[in-house]
Amino acid sequence: MVEFGKLNKALKLPTNPKELLEGLPFNIGEQWSGKTIRNKDMYVEFGGPRVKAAAELIEFNEEDKNLEDGKIELWGPDIDEIDEGASYSFIETIMLSGLNLDKITPAILEGIISHFHDFIEGVMHLNMRNLIWIRIHKSIAKKGIRIEHLARALMGQLKANFPQIEKIEIKFLIDSAQNPNKTLRILKDDCFYIWEQRNIEALELNDDEVDKFYGCTGCKYYCPNHACIITPNNYGTCGVINWKDADISYKLSPKQYFFEIPKGDILNNLYGSYSGINQKISKFTSKTVERINLYSAIKDPQTSCRYFEALIFQIPEVDALGIADYYYKGETPLEINFSTVNKIYNRTNQSPGYRGIALTTFRDKKFMQGDGGWKRIVWMNKNLKERIAKWIPDELKDKIATEENALSAKKLIEFIDTQDHPLKKEYWNGTTWNLK
Ligand code: SF4
Known part of the structure; x- marks a missing residue:
């Protein structure tokens, strides 16, 4: 793990869950989960769509005898040192050790830690890993919440729920929203690398x-x-x-x-x-x-x-599929912006023509094979296309449009035509576009 820069605070917290969870300026429990904190009620946010980078990473470090149980370190300002209403890039790394840690996995805990944040009264936590979005409510800021309290709540819940965890250290980096050089470097050099190693094995x-x-x-x-x-x-x-x-x-x-x-x-x-x-x-x-x-x-x-991590959506005019990543904010060939596509997509119920996916899905040999596989993909937002470029079959790389090529069905049809997309053979009879 690369160094974060100039340290603001280093604290040694208690090590048993009962003491960790005592005297906090908020309550903790399932009843606080799933809340939304609106802009007007937000004291500060970490991650989310207004910032360039964020991540929560959990690593096991059984070899490291130097891991100091209860230690937290903070780079950047604490909650009482920031301006109300501000957004920050953010990294939280949790290092764990324990003899029986092989019975759980860091990925499982990265999923569960999302809930442990969200169980805190006055804290909203969405998503996982590099998509996290944390908001702290003004009411809890008024009660004096600090990063130390957040760390206590996380350490306490982890230890209470997973007795095999013997030691925990947490590092927080709170960084500029728009120029988060350190955050971006840690995200690219460490987090993405570590997550990719786990993917390769799986x-x-x-x-x-x-x-x-x-x-x-x-x-x-x-x-x-x-x-x-x-x-x-x-x-x-x-x-x-x-x-x-x-x-x-x-x-x-x-x-x-x-x-x-x-x-x-x-x-x-x-x-x-x-x-x-x-x-x-x-x-x-x-x-x-x-x-x-x-x-x-x-x-x-x-x-x-x-x-x-990404949403597949059907484009009826060409009977094909487009895909945008979670943070895409621009227009789509459906002639509405992606936030609206997202709202139309009814997530909990089954919505034929829409499907949320993980980014690993792109490397799956069976990728949407029921729909025709890669041959059915005609559009992707540019960032997503660049990020997963190595998984797109070579013969299709230039044939999939982005927002720079097509933001309407008419433009998409022109693009498919000029680029000789395989769908053209299926639907284009030389003069008209024949959908089945
Ligand atoms: S998104 Fe799916 S896999 Fe991930 S934690 Fe939720 S239910 Fe589990």
């Missing part, structure tokens, strides 16, 4: 090699009728939880966030339809969702909750 497996899948209800606090289906080819939509994480976590604590899904019969290999998934998804979503196709955004797609 992506060695594929759906045909395992006899069971898992469902995740980790977001039940916000979306009671949503469950992600986790298979080797299909990460949870947040991009954090893979099949190996779910497997380890389920064996450790079968009643917590995951449920087991025996595959059952393969109903349709191309679409990734399994009787086992349909039975379980119906049960865990109170029959809101009865069928899921793992490899389709158009027919019986998986639902998503508040967390997804």
Whole structure:
């Protein structure tokens, strides 16, 4: 981990959960989760759409004998040293050690730590990893909340819920919203590297090699009728939880966030339809969702909750698919901006033609194969296209439009025509665009 720069504070907190959670200027509990803090009520925000970079990273460090239990370090201003209403880039790294940590995974804890922030009265926490968005309510700022209290709440909840954690250290970096050089460097050099190492290992497996899948209800606090289906080819939509994480976590604590899904019969290999998934998804979503196709955004797609890294949306005029990443704010070829697309997408219910996905989905060999796979993708926002460029088949790289090429169906058809997109062969008869 690179150094953060000039240290503002270093504190040694108590080490037992009871003492950590005593005397805090807020309450903690599930009843505080899922709240929204509006702009007018916000004292400060860390991460979110107004800043250039943010991340929460959890690492296990069993080798490091120097890990000092209860230590926190803060780079940048504390909450009482900032201007009301400000936004900051933000990094929070949590280092853990303990003899039995192999029974959980850092990714699982990165998912759970999101809830542990959100359980704090007056703290809103959305998303995970580099998409996090934390807001602190004015009422809690008035009661004197500091970074130390946030750290106590996180350490206390972690230790109370995971007794195998022996030592915790937390580092916070609070950085400029628009020129967060340190934050960007840590994000690129450390966080993305570490997350990618975890992906490489997990992506060695594929759906045909395992006899069971898992469902995740980790977001039940916000979306009671949503469950992600986790298979080797299909990460949870947040991009954090893979099949190996779910497997380890389920064996450790079968009643917590995951449920087991025996595959059952393969109903349709191309679409990734399994009787086992349909039975379980119906049960865990109170029959809101009865069928899921793992490899389709158009027919019986998986639902998503508040967390997804990118959204696939159907473009009816060309009967094809566009994709934008979570933070894209611009226009789309649907001739509405992406925030509106996002609102139209009914996340908890199944919305054929829309599907939230993790970024790892792009490297899946079965990527939306029920819909025609990569050949059906005609548009992506530029940032997303650049970020996942190495996973786009070479022959399609120039044929997928971005906001720089097409922001209407008419322009998209022209682009498809001039770039000889494979869809052209299917729909263009030389004079008109024939949709099936
Ligand atoms: S987005 Fe899905 S996989 Fe991620 S925590 Fe929520 S339910 Fe679990």
